[in-house]
């Protein structure tokens with residue numbers, strides 16, 4: 641193990657040199673492998689991903705000059721431009737940076753995963769903005785294409801992130817426009833007269849929501865939406881409840897499509 645003088649934080653890049661004994665069950669954990677074992681390797685590719693995403697976002701704003709793009713990121717991230725160029729992801733000439741088709745595809749997929757992670761963290765888990773930025777970056781490196789599409793479907797194929805940036809569409813979204821409804825959506829998005837089954841209640845969104853359990857507002861039960869204004873009126877079993885919209889926000893339902901009505 642290298643000698644670290646006090647005051648110098650443990651560099652992640654040094655981690656591969658450490659001997660760590662890991663319980664067997666963690667050895668197969670993808671997250672653990674990513675974070676601990678491949679940290680040294682990953683840092684470089686993560687920085688390159690960061691630059692790629694920045695280029696993509698700047699291009700969305702029609703900015704292509706390298707100075708403006710590179711000024712957005714820290715020095716270490718800037719240094720990965722050469723690597724991206726070598727790998728055929730970007731072209732950098734005449735003071736401009738452009739995404740090549742391969743780079744565009746990769747950047748778009750990174751952005752999609754990042755913004756969907758943001759939506760998941762803010763809509764479902766209600767984490768703070770600061771925590772969201774950190775976790776969304778970690779998420780985007782873990783989500784596989786299949787899981788990404790599942791998250792997208794679960795969230796009802798959201799068009800924008802919580803900050804209003806358009807989320808690049810995936811294969812699932814194209815299917816969605818044909819099939820009309822996602823599997824799971826918010827109670828808020830139900831149609832009047834529609835019946836659905838409660839599948840999920842977002843944790844910690846509202847204390848009152850816990851108390852609603854007494855009235856049968858729990859996963860597994862059926863609800864029927866009676867009206868949306870001035871309040872959401874839902875029927876659960878024999879009980880009719882009037883709820884404020886913000887209270888309904890954390891309730892996710894599955895469309896019954898008339899099958900179990």
Ligand SMILES: [Zn+2]
Pocket residue numbers: 755758801802803804805
């Ligand atoms: Zn965002």
Ligand SMILES: [Zn+2]
Pocket residue numbers: 789792793797798810811812813814816
């Ligand atoms: Zn989708």
